[in-house]
Amino acid sequence: MSNDSTLNQVSVLIVGAGPAGLSAAITLKKADPNVEVVVVDKAAGPGNHNLSGAVLEPGALHKLLDSAVPDWQESDQAKKVLVSKVEKDEVLFLPGKNLSFNIISMIKMAAKMKLGFGQMVHHGDYICSIAQLTSWLSDIAKGMGVEVVHGFAVEDIHYDAATGKATGVKLIDQGLDKHGEKQCNYVAGETIEADIIVIAEGCDGLLAEKFIDKAGLKRQAKQLYSVGVKEMIRVSDEQYAKFGDGHVVHAMGYPIWTPVIGPGMFGGGIMYAMGENRIAVGMIVGLDWHPCDFNPQDALTQFKGHAFVKQFIEGGEVIEAGAKMIPEGGFYAIPRDPATNAVGKSNVLLLGDSAGFVNMCKIKGLHNAIESGIAAGNAICQTLNNTSGTAEQYTTLLTEAGVFAEMETAKNFRQTVAKFGPLQGMPLSVLGKWLPQFDIESDWQELTTARYRLKPSVKFDKDTFTAVAATEHREEEPCHLIIQDETICVEKCLSKFGAPCITFCPAGVYEKIQDQPKAANPSNCLHCKTCQRKCPFDNIRWTVPEGAGGPRYKTM
Ligand code: SF4
Ligand code: SF4
Secondary structure, X not given: OOOOOOEEEEEEEEEOOOHHHHHHHHHHXXXXXXXXXXXXEOOOOOOOOOOOOOEEOOHHHHHHHOOOOOOHHHOHHHHHHEEEEOOEEXXXXXXXXXXXXXXXXXXXXXXXXXXXXXXXXXXXXXXXXXXXXXHHHHHHHHHOOOEEEEOOOXXXXXXXXXXXXXXXXXXXXXXXXOOOOEEEEEEOOOEEEEEEEEEOOOOOOHHHHHHHHHHOOEOOOOOOEEEEEEEEEEXXXXXXXXXXXXXXXXXXXXXXXXXXXXXXXXXXXXXXXXXXXEEEEEEEEXXXXXXXXXXXXXXXXHHHOOHHXXXXXXXXXXXXXXXXXXXXOHHHHOOEOOOOOOOEEOOEEEOHHHXXXXXXXXXXXXXXXXXXXXXXXXXXHHHOOOHHHHHHHHHHHHHHOOHHHHHHHOOOHHHHHHHHHHHHHHHHHHHHHHOOOOOOOOHHHHOOOOOOOOOOOXXXXXXXXXXXXXXXXXXXXXXXXXXXXXXXXXHXXXXXXXXXXXXXXXXXXXXXXXXXXXXXXXXXOOOOOHHHHHXXXXXXXXXXXXXXXXXXXXXX
16 A cells, blocks of 8 residues: 555554554454554654553553463563563642642552442552553564554544444545645545544544544533643752652642642642653643643643652653543543444444543543453454444453443542532542533633633743654644634634643744734644644644654653
């Protein structure tokens, strides 16, 4: 397959070379080496668009690799990717800038009592970089005969409502100028026809949302999102030795909510030991935040300035950075076919973050992404001769793998916090399955004129952040960030909220040009999609840029 061809036909097409999509490809090849599997991905190279904490529960990875790759744990790549096992697991409550309390014993007690919070125990899990994990899985898949191609951006799915099946996907046109005119290097986006289409493009993917809409899939509740901003910091020998390998910290409270100051945002900070004197430091904040001048990077700055964090990273060098959304809505927000309850429809399957398989009580979704890939690979193998039933078989295997059962244990956690805020919602969520399903708003509806009370005195340096994310797009291509109605920006948003997209976009894409908010720097975009879900007038659409654009994460 190449950019020059006009039509391609493949048996199984997987959109998205992340852990879910690659796990599906590996499982398929393991079950049937002759099946034709093609994985397309919009990133320039393996793992380039993958960012996570990450702490990985090992069970799913063993299930995927134990019978496919003999002695995989002994390979140099595995040792490099799976940095270490969690040996020191801390959950901190930060009531203020200088105070911290380790509440892991409370979490362990909750685990014994089988309360939702108890799932937040990470001892024995792997600390890893999802970008490196993805790159490694890509090598394994290629070694088994899977064709993994990068730089292919998919913009639409051909779905036939009459048959209820999809016939293929359409790649984006390449070589248009800023005004949409064809340049000399113009190549029309080809259609790739496929018998089975697996959508595994990550959180809030363009293709997934188009498919959900076209095929009439429904969610029981609106999807909720958070955004994570993360830095990889190289620290001194002394600081790293003090922090220690195998050490993970999850912190809640300061600087996004405290009993005294509010302001009541859901989320928290993370610190993971990444080996080679590197500590990953991040801040994850639910997009249902209220203050209109809030930027998650400001919260990251304050977190880094907290006495507990500062001792380990002060003077360190930020060597990589990035941002990504997480689907947090959980069990209620899984899109399903109303007729069959399948997570997909006939020959189209939704995997990993595209389906929203994140367990917010664990703060993890990577294991479920891999499980969904395994279920998809097996379901496809079992239904190659009758692809109308693939999505249902996939859903049956997901059930057998325990994915839904796990998601159900956390189904009321994030919803309750969204409804009542972290101070009331988190204690209330202990009631777990006895709670009703609450009616919640979309994240963008939650923005108010409130102000973030802990703004750092120094403006966050988004230019450096974007530079170390190594993001780039062709400068001449059409802007992929569409402000649908620019009059809303001026007439409604500026005076009331002060154009929050300018503040919260982690890459400084939005600017005011002659008093008109514009997506002025689209080439800086990190593909986090925050703007699409947090513009208070739901006025931004993220469309896919040309293939190979975006960040080039290596160790995120
Ligand atoms: Fe406001 Fe959205 Fe316009 Fe930005 S794009 S100024 S957030 S309405
Ligand atoms: Fe994220 Fe939107 Fe900014 Fe791109 S423009 S980095 S998708 S908030």
